Amino acid sequence: MNGRMLSKNEVKYIQSLKAKKQRLEANAFVVEGHKTVLELLAHQRWIVQALYGTETFLQTIPKNLTLPAKTVTISQEDLERISFLQTPQSCLAVVALPAAASAHFPANNWSLLLDDIQDPGNLGTIIRIADWFGIEHIFATEHTADVYNPKVIQASMGGFLRVQMHYGPCAVWLQQQQPVCYIADMHGHNVWQLQQPQPGVLVIGNEGNGVSEHIAAFATQTISIPKLGAAESLNAGVATGILLSHLLQTTSKA
Amino acid sequence: MNGRMLSKNEVKYIQSLKAKKQRLEANAFVVEGHKTVLELLAHQRWIVQALYGTETFLQTIPKNLTLPAKTVTISQEDLERISFLQTPQSCLAVVALPAAASAHFPANNWSLLLDDIQDPGNLGTIIRIADWFGIEHIFATEHTADVYNPKVIQASMGGFLRVQMHYGPCAVWLQQQQPVCYIADMHGHNVWQLQQPQPGVLVIGNEGNGVSEHIAAFATQTISIPKLGAAESLNAGVATGILLSHLLQTTSKA
Numbered sequence: 001m002n003g004r005m006l007s008k009n010e011v012k013y014i015q016s017l018k019a020k021k022q023r024l025e026a027n028a029f030v031v032e033g034h035k036t037v038l039e040l041l042a043h044q045r046w047i048v049q050a051l052y053g054t055e056t057f058l059q060t061i062p063k064n065l066t067l068p069a070k071t072v073t074i075s076q077e078d079l080e081r082i083s084f085l086q087t088p089q090s091c092l093a094v095v096a097l098p099a100a101a102s103a104h105f106p107a108n109n110w111s112l113l114l115d116d117i118q119d120p121g122n123l124g125t126i127i128r129i130a131d132w133f134g135i136e137h138i139f140a141t142e143h144t145a146d147v148y149n150p151k152v153i154q155a156s157m158g159g160f161l162r163v164q165m166h167y168g169p170c171a172v173w174l175q176q177q178q179p180v181c182y183i184a185d186m187h188g189h190n191v192w193q194l195q196q197p198q199p200g201v202l203v204i205g206n207e208g209n210g211v212s213e214h215i216a217a218f219a220t221q222t223i224s225i226p227k228l229g230a231a232e233s234l235n236a237g238v239a240t241g242i243l244l245s246h247l248l249q250t251t252s253k254a
Numbered sequence: 255m256n257g258r259m260l261s262k263n264e265v266k267y268i269q270s271l272k273a274k275k276q277r278l279e280a281n282a283f284v285v286e287g288h289k290t291v292l293e294l295l296a297h298q299r300w301i302v303q304a305l306y307g308t309e310t311f312l313q314t315i316p317k318n319l320t321l322p323a324k325t326v327t328i329s330q331e332d333l334e335r336i337s338f339l340q341t342p343q344s345c346l347a348v349v350a351l352p353a354a355a356s357a358h359f360p361a362n363n364w365s366l367l368l369d370d371i372q373d374p375g376n377l378g379t380i381i382r383i384a385d386w387f388g389i390e391h392i393f394a395t396e397h398t399a400d401v402y403n404p405k406v407i408q409a410s411m412g413g414f415l416r417v418q419m420h421y422g423p424c425a426v427w428l429q430q431q432q433p434v435c436y437i438a439d440m441h442g443h444n445v446w447q448l449q450q451p452q453p454g455v456l457v458i459g460n461e462g463n464g465v466s467e468h469i470a471a472f473a474t475q476t477i478s479i480p481k482l483g484a485a486e487s488l489n490a491g492v493a494t495g496i497l498l499s500h501l502l503q504t505t506s507k508a
């Protein structure tokens with residue numbers, strides 16, 4: 001552990017990890033926040049390449065956690081230079097991107113499939129919802145926002161630690177594995193009246209265009225949230241939460 | 255209708271309306287977005303003090319709508335100078351703050367009560383949810399984010415036009431009117447198992463601290479969303495959507 005000033009190049013490198021292209025090239029992403037960083041250190045699945053923390057933060061790390069070889073004590077001012085947050089916290093970790101796992105729809109639990117969710121805040125919120133409801137797998141089309149985008153990491157409130165994202169050819173996966181498939185659709189069946197759904201995958205579409213046709217083709221059923229008022233739509237995160245809660249309510253009772 | 259450059263003072267005045275103090279002093283707030291501005295012009299309830307629009311926008315306004323005396327054709331560049339949006343649209347309206355209406359909990363419909371919701375994005379999302387479900391009244395403590403904050407207006411997606419906000423002494427209103435009162439609480443009764451709720455007011459608390467004690471004291475029942483996973487909490491907007499959907503499902507069936 002050493003206390004020192006950050007070099008210009010170090011600051012530049014960390015800042016560059018805001019961009020997906022740079023994250024892929026460096027094979028690394030950034031995590032901030034006291035609680036989430038401690039969880040990272042506790043899980044063997046994650047390789048922390050560098051840990052930057054204020055003296056106060058580093059002193060609070062429980063003794064049973066192994067610190068990465070590169071652990072750097074920095075001042076609050078230096079932390080502000082590398083942080084992506086408006087209100088920087090007391091630490092920042094540079095973490096290796098985990099290897100992609102093979103994409104299998106779970107047989108007896110719900111999962112989510114995101115068809116081009118664009119907004120990082122929405123993706124983060126959806127991961128947080130999945131984490132709340134014990135959904136372990138989220139499948140996503142290649143054009144969906146990247147989970148390692150700092151805004152997604154932040155909005156997921158640590159959810160990215162427990163919920164696994166699978167990016168890839170979702171239509172091919174649906175074709176090959178044929179899971180029970182519920183498609184969120186403004187004109188779908190009222191989710192309040194759904195009779196005995198089977199655990200399957202809930203598909204949420206793009207914020208503007210909804211679910212694309214080549215994915216909607218795999219619907220076991222389309223579902224919607226009853227609209228009693230005048231709004232044109234609900235936020236994608238809110239809609240995911242509402243649909244998932246009703247689906248889980250019914251299958252948890254069964 | 256006249257086409258002209260904006261004066262520095264005009265730009266400064268509009269920009270000042272970002273702050274609540276200035277909005278109260280000027281008795282005005284700002285609305286942006288093609289669709290919402292057209293809706294504003296169509297509703298007599300709103301007094302548009304000034305309308306700034308590009309030539310293209312102003313030409314698309316239906317003939318049956320009355321334009322305000324101060325309607326100004328401006329260039330896209332000038333619009334960017336006054337806009338609060340990252341991606342300015344084609345128009346901006348300065349609108350008079352409506353007079354406060356008296357605060358009565360509706361007898362046969364659901365309403366919401368927000369106890370110090372701080373984040374403008376969350377408030378906007380909640381107004382959008384209310385608008386979707388046909389909830390007409392939201393009561394809010396004085397420290398709740400201001401509905402006329404540009405971020406709230408934007409996130410509400412036009413919802414502020416139809417959902418009425420009532421700011422004031424919520425505990426006093428609850429005391430005097432004694433509505434059926436459901437309090438969102440992490441340790442509350444599972445909303446999936448609620449038996450025959452009566453339409454009433456759903457109370458959502460502050461993002462960090464939940465519902466304050468002097469308001470929780472009026473609970474007919476506390477309710478929660480079952481947590482099946484590991485997340486610490488849900489986003490306030492998402493939680494509102496889920497709870498409201500389950501409450502409405504039950505009372506709409508009855």
